[in-house]
Ligand SMILES: [Zn+2]
């Protein structure tokens with residue numbers, strides 16, 4: 001089953017993946033395969049949703 005449509009981040013490349021956090025369809029460039037997230041979510045998770053208190 002293929003994902004149809006354009007990447008919701010750059011809107012210029014065909015979407016090949018779906019973010020498991022926000023559900024956005026994103027191209028290979030904007031998908032973090034390790035995390036299974038779009039780059040937006042990967043940045044958000046990296047940036048401040050950890051357990052550690054700063
Ligand atoms: Zn993209």
Ligand SMILES: [Zn+2]
Nearest residue numbers: 019022038041
């Ligand atoms: Zn996302």
